[in-house]
Amino acid sequence: MRGEGAQSRGSLESTASNPGCAPDALPRAGAARAPAPDHVAATSCPECVAAGRCEAPDPWSELADAARRRAGAEAIADHLGFCARHAAVLGAKPWPASLAPAAADGLGILAALLEDRPRYEEKLLQIMFRSRHACAACGAERRRTPIDPAALAGDAARRLCFPHYRAAAAKADEKQLALLAAGVLHSARAWQERLEDAAGTDEDATSAALHWLAGEEGIEAPGALPLQSGSPCPVCRAAARALQRWLDAACTALRLDLELRGLLPLCPAHIGAFALHAGARDAREVARQATEVIAAMLERGLAENARAARREVEESASVWYRRRAASYLLGRRRRALRMPACGACERVDVACQQAQGETLDLLASRAGREELAGQGDLCVRHFAGVYMFAPHGEPRMMLAARQRAALLRAQAALAGGGSGDEWMIAASQLGDPGAWR
Ligand SMILES: [Zn+2]
Ligand SMILES: [Zn+2]
Ligand SMILES: [Zn+2]
Ligand SMILES: [Zn+2]
Secondary structure, three states, X not given: OOOHHHHOOOOXXXXXXXXXXXXXXXXXXOXXXXXXXXXXXXXXXXXXXXXXXXXXXXXXXXXXXXXXXXHHHHHHHXXXXXXXXXXXXXXXXXOOOOHHHHHHHHHHHHHHHXXXXXXXXXHHHHHHHHHXXXXXXXXXXXXXXXXOHHHHOOHHHHHOOXXXXXXXXXXXXXXXXXXXXXXXXXHHHHHHHHHHXXXXXXXXXXXXXXXXXXXXXXXXXXXXXXXOOOOOOHHHHHHHHHHHXXXXXXXHHHHOOOOOXXXXXXXHHHHHHHHHHOOHHHHHHHHHXXXXXXXXXXXXXXXXXXXXXXXXXXXXXXXXXXXXXXXXXXXXXXXXXXXXXXXXXXXXXXXXXXXXXXXXHHHHOHHHHHHHHOOOOOOHHHHXXXXXXXXXXXXXXXXXXXXXXXXXXXXXXXXXXXXXXXXXXXXXXXXXXXXXX
């Protein structure tokens, strides 16, 4: 069912009553609580706080601004709709005010590009390559509260939530990166210890640790909902099934007291989704394992970088020494501090690739194309994933013509105010809460 995400925001309290895993008994009220680590007591991430009280318009009002409707429509077309977290908002009616006209125009732009493919093929492919890891609303969000690594690489690093550490680290120079990583390592260890000490008696610790892991945004609007997708797109449905299987497998592993390893959620959307759908005990165990993995990776990365820096100083004494470019060194430092991939994201990616491959197989033969004509329309992002690899000639032509018709239907549904199923067509073209990061 679409729209669950938007309806059940901020419901960490409801973790125990949600049926994703066998619900555990809630920790006893008033039970002994481990003392909070000094820096995590009553503090929160400065970037999350700044986003909360930011006076700039929220990302939706920027995209839906009637005065800049063309720019909003172009941003939606350029990014091929939205990521999973933002698509969750489209799953619930009503949409953010005035978004429908801008979205309708965005769909119209894409339909026009597909109508004259010989002329716009290169432009279409450019959009498709670029859009994989971007989203129109995410871009507006970043512009709203730009992150400044220089201001955070100090004491503030210890108060950063994990997603904001990653955002700051992506823009930091070598020195800032080391300070940020050291600060966030301190936090990760403190959370890990608090969760281990609490041993099932501290529901505040679980809730706060999940907030640290996923940030305010990840917890309040978990984009990836492990529910059967209502989307007509066969790839979105395959992604939603993979997500449900991931959640079941993770809960089973936790019940057997196993380490999750490849199943561990590490991105805000999937930590948020797990917090929403798993029992209280499982959520706590996932938070513990995630903080443990993050701390271990950071510790290893920082040690590796310190060794490399010492080696470089020693080497610089040699007459054969040639100074390396700062960007090269920064790349190596970043690589050492790279986090493991989120287990849920990996499973969703594999499911999407498989489903897109099946669509490509169908496209190759006449019988397959006839079968494809009876299937639901691809959403615009998954269409892009198939189109980039579709053979030229009849298969590519049929794929583009079908998508153009779907885009025009979605555009008409939005222009007409969108009622019932018609509005769902438009929402499912622009993204699915379960399918993308
Ligand atoms: Zn934050
Ligand atoms: Zn987004
Ligand atoms: Zn899709
Ligand atoms: Zn993920």
